[in-house]
Amino acid sequence: MKHVAPHRWADAEAGRVDAAARAAMDRHADGCSRCARARDRIKQASASFAAIKSHPAPELPWDAVRARIHWSVSTERRERLALEERAPARRWIGTLALATAAAGALVIALVTDGVRPAQLAGAPRTTAPAEQPQTPVMPPAPAEPTALAGLVNRTTGDVMIDGIRPDDLFARRLVAGSVIATGDGRVDIQFADASAFALGPRSMIELRRFDADAIELVVEGTVDIEVAPRAPHQRFLVLAGDRTIEVRGTQFRVRQEAGNTTVACRHGLVAVRDAKGQVDVGAARRVELAAAHTVTIDRVRPLSVDEVNDLAAATPLTLPVFDRMARSQANGWFGALLEGSAPLEIATASRREVRINGVELGSAPMRVRVMPGRHMVEAADAAGRFRRVGWVDVATPRTGSTSQGSRLEIPAEPRPTRGVQERRRQLLTGHDKARVALCMRSIAKSGLTGTYVVVEIAVDGAGAIGFLNVLDTDLPSTTASCVRDVLVDVRFGSGAPASWRERLDL
Amino acid sequence: MLDRVKRETGSSTTLGVADEADLIERCRAHERSAQDELYHRFRRQVAANLYRVMGDRxxxxxxxxxVFVIAFRGLEQFRGDARLSTWIYRICVNVALGRIRTRKRRPTAIGVADLDAADADPSLTDRPETPHQSLExxxxxxxxxxxxELLSPKKRIxxxxxxxxxxxxxxxxxLVDSNPVTVRTRLFYARREFYKILAITPPISTGDADTEDDA
Structure with missing residues (x-):
């Protein structure tokens, strides 16, 4: 008999082979070590199928997952609604253009044929009315453009508006003429559905003009701006010293310090100009101009990945405003947002990175505008790992009023235990550096430096490693795996149990 | 169809047809409480399915x-030709397939844990497992x-x-949005390949299987 095909053993285990065939297969296996080995291995593996099939669900951070799902779904829905809102207008414009073109073609055809439209339609001839004396018509007075207003969405540190520290910062209407200044923190101000700016530390901005026709911001310091597509006639200018930055619909940063201007564009397009020239700065590019420089194209440089990430992290915070909500409000989106949200104060003893509903919002202490409802707040520990602080309920503001908001105090992070410090010392001194160097040999030969591995490790009281995971690295997988193998071999003595994250710069 | 698919997590996912239709309608109307309910009912089923397909967490x-984002997005197109649990299982399979494909292209830096011994279903055995049995x-x-892992993603699924x-x-x-003939062909080759690998590969040593990822 020929060797038995391995899958036949699986069929036999599942009872899909008749008794005679099974007996023949077994007889062959008794005299064939290769088939006997295959039979045993497949039998053993097949037996574990049932255990795999009935394996229960592992525990996950269910609330965090739920928060991320809601965030994702609601963002998607908001974007879809915005698109749908714009679509009918576009269709209407298209239809109008078509109708105009058709009418034009008809008129041209009639004129060419020398036939009057009224004759063609069989309409009765009418005599032209006697000419009336012309009276001068005054052109209508230009209508005042609609004033815009800004609303504070997030603050950290000290913020002054028009020279004072207002108590009602989150309910304040920021209009043309307002001057906003920051201390060590930053402030995010939303001024339309998806448009906002964030003023960086030790910066000042004046809303010189703030209406539907034009926005002019005078900046000293750093400002990050995100502008949704605007009305075609509206101009958006940022005045930085004697330079002007004109926005087309984009996200960008302007830094103006002691006559030096830097404009970095994350996406979209901005035009930077001075008295002598103009240059367009596109996506992932920046222009850096010292006080004496003129604006020329050769000063435009591409942004590094870190700089792009930095811009992404500094994106001003905007809250969604649903059109239905805005239409129901007397003062549009501003009223809808003001009455449909509330400030949440997150207090901490020291600076802590925080996340609300899975979204990183920066360093607390801070005040941030949120929608009413229950929110999950997480704070980062010293190792940068986010841990849940708790839930906070933000009440729905009553109609016609603004909410006073809620407050959550994040308790101070416990000091690292003696166990962790001791275990860290053991890890750092106890790993075989020669072996690590061997792992890194090919990387070092390529001339790459500044690489790192972040590991998460747990050691029990007896010194045994509970787990050791590589969380982050910029090394290739084989090299990271090699480094991990070296760390696994560290001998920890008995002592306090500890788990922590460690970054190893290699 | 696919009654066997909707095993798992006991009563938490068992919904009457009317209740299910009501839940779907409420989810379609973007009612947050309904989305929460759907998530709570199916989260363990989804996690268990994905966990078993992937073999790690x-x-x-x-x-x-x-899976849930796709489900909430796709509920408007859900025609009701299968039970909700089956439809969600189908999404799980496709999400897992996508991830397996990605993982094939970009292998992870280190091996991650296999199905965890601590989570083993106690009902499988009358007596508690000995450490040796657990290890085995x-x-x-x-x-x-x-x-x-050595099979192509489609064959693997x-x-x-x-x-x-x-x-x-x-x-x-x-589940894989294909026809039975294609599936039969794919399965034919997958079985041969899979059992051949099992037959010629010695079992993993205990050290390899002993990785953990739980903090």
Whole structure:
């Protein structure tokens, strides 16, 4: 008999082979070590199928997952609604253009044929009315453009508006003429559905003009701006010293310090100009101009990945405003947002990175505008790992009023235990550096430096490693795996149990 | 269809047809409480399915999130030709397939844990497992997943659904959005390949199977 095909053993285990065939297969296996080995291995593996099939669900951070799902779904829905809102207008414009073109073609055809439209339609001839004396018509007075207003969405540190520290910062209407200044923190101000700016530390901005026709911001310091597509006639200018930055619909940063201007564009397009020239700065590019420089194209440089990430992290915070909500409000989106949200104060003893509903919002202490409802707040520990602080309920503001908001105090992070410090010392001194160097040999030969591995490790009281995971690295997988193998071999003595994250710069 | 698919997590996912239709309608109307209810009913089922298909919990929370986002997005197109649990299972299978493909292109830096011994279903055995049995079981499971890793993603999914989940060709065809003939062909080659790998590969040593990822 020929060797038995391995899958036949699986069929036999599942009872899909008749008794005679099974007996023949077994007889062959008794005299064939290769088939006997295959039979045993497949039998053993097949037996574990049932255990795999009935394996229960592992525990996950269910609330965090739920928060991320809601965030994702609601963002998607908001974007879809915005698109749908714009679509009918576009269709209407298209239809109008078509109708105009058709009418034009008809008129041209009639004129060419020398036939009057009224004759063609069989309409009765009418005599032209006697000419009336012309009276001068005054052109209508230009209508005042609609004033815009800004609303504070997030603050950290000290913020002054028009020279004072207002108590009602989150309910304040920021209009043309307002001057906003920051201390060590930053402030995010939303001024339309998806448009906002964030003023960086030790910066000042004046809303010189703030209406539907034009926005002019005078900046000293750093400002990050995100502008949704605007009305075609509206101009958006940022005045930085004697330079002007004109926005087309984009996200960008302007830094103006002691006559030096830097404009970095994350996406979209901005035009930077001075008295002598103009240059367009596109996506992932920046222009850096010292006080004496003129604006020329050769000063435009591409942004590094870190700089792009930095811009992404500094994106001003905007809250969604649903059109239905805005239409129901007397003062549009501003009223809808003001009455449909509330400030949440997150207090901490020291600076802590925080996340609300899975979204990183920066360093607390801070005040941030949120929608009413229950929110999950997480704070980062010293190792940068986010841990849940708790839930906070933000009440729905009553109609016609603004909410006073809620407050959550994040308790101070416990000091690292003696166990962790001791275990860290053991890890750092106890790993075989020669072996690590061997792992890194090919990387070092390529001339790459500044690489790192972040590991998460747990050691029990007896010194045994509970787990050791590589969380982050910029090394290739084989090299990271090699480094991990070296760390696994560290001998920890008995002592306090500890788990922590460690970054190893290699 | 696919009654066998909706095992798992006991009563938490069992909904009457009317209740299910009501829940779907409320979700379609973007009612947040309904979305929460759907999430609470199916989250464990989704996590368990993904966990078993993938064999590890590396990006499990990301995958669970992806499944529910796709489900909420796709509910408007859900025609009701299958039970909700089956439809969600189908999404799980496709999300897992996508992740397996990605993982093939970009292998992870280190191996992650296999199915966890601590989570073993106690109902499987009358007596509690001895440490040796537990080790053996983990080793066998690790061997199975290692062999699965060597198959192409499409073959892997089909083989998993047939050999481990015990689904028939028609059911698998629905889940992978294919036809039964294609599934049969794919399964034919997958079984030969899979059992050949198992037959020639020695079992994983206990050290390899002993990785953990739980903090």
């Amino acid at each position: 590396g990006d499990l929370d990301d995958l669970v999130q992806e 079981r983990r080793r066998d499971q690790a061997t199975v997943y290692r062999a699965l 089909v083989l998993y659904l047939h050999e481990i989940e015990g689904l028939d060709l028609k059911e698998i065809a629905y």
